[in-house]
Amino acid sequence: MALVRTNWAGNVTFKASGVARPTTIDELREVVAGADRVRAVGTGHSFNLIVDTTGRLVSLADLPQAIDIDPVNQTVTVPAGMRYGELVTRLDAAGFALHNLASLPHITVAGAVATATHGSGVNNGNLATPVCALEMVTGSGALVSLDGEALAGAAVSLGALGIVTKLTFRLAKTFEIMQYVYDDVPREDVNEILSSGYSVSLFTDWRTPRRVNQVWRKCLPGEQNAWTGGTPADGPRHPIPDMDPVTTTQQLGVPGPWHERLTHFRLDHTPSAGDELQSEYFVPLASAEDALSALDPIAERIAAVLQISEIRTVKADNLWLSPAFERDCLAIHFTWVKDPAAVGEVIDLLEERLAPFDPRPHWGKLFHRRPALHEGFVALMDRYDPDGKLRNDFMAAIVQSGETPAPSGMAR
Template sequence: MIDQMVTERNWAGNYGYQAPRIAHPASMAELQDLVAGTGKVRALGSRHSFNDIADTAGTLVVLDRLDAGISVDPQNMTVTVSGGTRYGTLAAELHRQGFALHNLASLPHISVAGAVATATHGSGDGNGNLATAVAELELVTADGTVVTARRGDADFDGMVVGLGALGIVSRLTLDIEPSFEIAQSVFEGLDWEQVLESFDDVTSAAYSVSLFTDWSGPTVGQAWLKDRTDHTALPAGLQEFFAGTPATQARHPLPGVSGSNCTQQLGVPGPWSDRLAHFRMEFTPSQGDELQSEYLIPREHAVDALRTMRNLSDIVTPLLLVGEIRTIAADQLWLSPNYGRDGIGLHFTWRQDEPAVTAILPLLEAELAPFGARPHWGKLFHGDAAAIAPLYPRFADFTALAGRLDPAGKFRNAFLDRTVFGR
């Protein structure tokens, strides 16, 4: 096992981890012994959270020395993988073997366990978040015992989006399907009023659709359409999409940034593993020195929420690098922001001015509150447990589950105390 003193910051650089120790166990036995013999402990993934969700007053555990152990079961159409493996690594190996995941987040750099635990997602009207692919998970609990939970088990739906509160997720088994190809096209300058009047038509135009905007002006900056070539495809040579015109070169979501580190565009078909994410695995994703927030809103409130955001442009746009609008299908995972409802994600990539961003979050959340907005667990938000609990019908069931699996609170931290347990 490798131990080190913590000098780590998160990917964006806005948060420095306070834990005095980071451990890198090299085997399951080492992981079990570490968890059993340690006071406070948390798993640390790819550090792509923007708050203190992954921190602890004790030991941070990184699973990067565990074998990825990518094992495909073609009969059951599943793949089993170590929780610390990055999605880009998993996607490349699955494609090599002729298989696919149903979706990817915008970044392939994130760890499987971390993304699942926070219900991180891609886009697509019919696509659930990444956690919905979990068929089984393996959890190291407070005394070092390994617990396995499978889809259909009594507490499974509460354990998948677990926020790290239940134990260290060491392995996951995910649903897979035959590999497929994606053709990604970007359209620029969509008319906002046309988008609002025909929002369902916009988001259903491809397998995965993302809209990028700064919320100001009469047009949506970009629409990224990821179209499966084995499904109904966009018409070849489409010259207009809700008054938007095709990009003639690779685009980046952020204005003025080269599209060279983004996945292949211009309608060129290619593997799902190289198209479903926005950014290439081999490059630094997005801008790097940025902050992020996101709120998930029921689909029936989509247009009203979008109009509300446009009315907040004077406040939001000066702090914004870019905003993104995505769609996500409903699920039954207790703490998933899409529990029980199809939804849209309103994503904010902020300039790295945390005091200014933090100052406007209460206003932003108050304006979105009438729509039942649930914050993304891994990003910046203001609400505490008192505000969040009423948004989740199974919230009390989750806290009871955490009490049973971790009665001494070994996996709890300041983030969980503030946003879940209300301390």
């Protein structure tokens, strides 16, 4: 049993006694049935205590990695511990695609779905929205399959309902994307910019009032001329000023397959800065301009502890724990410097400024205020994990009733 001591960013040291790496589903069931406390770990790219347990972590990386494409129903069934980077090339080779991807391909499908990880696009739901079935080992060690309406409560699970072993995704036909970057764009009519391509991101360091450093437009053929408001970049860009763009996917409008354009970062390189913390808040898309303006008065405080901020959109869905549950969202993301104390002060400020917009935090990033939990979810936890094996400090703080702030979004 190997030890996993920290998350990817190294800001969280796990209390877990070690990590089991079962090679069969039966072995996984035995591990779960025999554990007092247990949690699944994907690639550990979350920035808070969501993964941790006082018992054993379980990695599914050593389970068989075969995928099963159903070309008639246009679905794929994927082992939960597979990383997107390994899945996407196989899908593309078979003529299929996922509708969207996060900024990086390094994360596991189960870890991403469990936290409602997302890319951008006014018509694109998060990465849990195409899930049409899943299989999981519950707290008692039973193997159950879920589909249909059950997925509204169980797809975005925060790892609290069971260890997911397989996920089935609805597929699109493979498609091409062209990625264009623009420099130094006025932050005017944000909704128009954000809807000017299949997937659009604004990057800002909050240093220049009401301007963003870059706009990244990932366009379908035919969409490339939908917006002419920016100065096209004269070469490849990294979202963080002064960083080498060698880690980023092809830009400059060169057409290419969806999986080589929808992520910002390439699988064979360390994503982003690699030495960082992250937070993200989802506010109603209808309040996009007002929510961003609400942060202008604290722009200097943000900039002082920031590497870069990314502004994206996520389409509304029906998944209980999704930050885009029943509302189209603007997602305001912050890649911080790795200084938890200084960042913590700015998170408090941010949450205060965004409070009028009912912000929902990204489950896998740093936040302080406890988000509202869908009332049905605790009943699902009791049903699939009656002995509380999958509960950890993070879940305890989320489930806790009352108005006190959640202590555990961030390792303070």
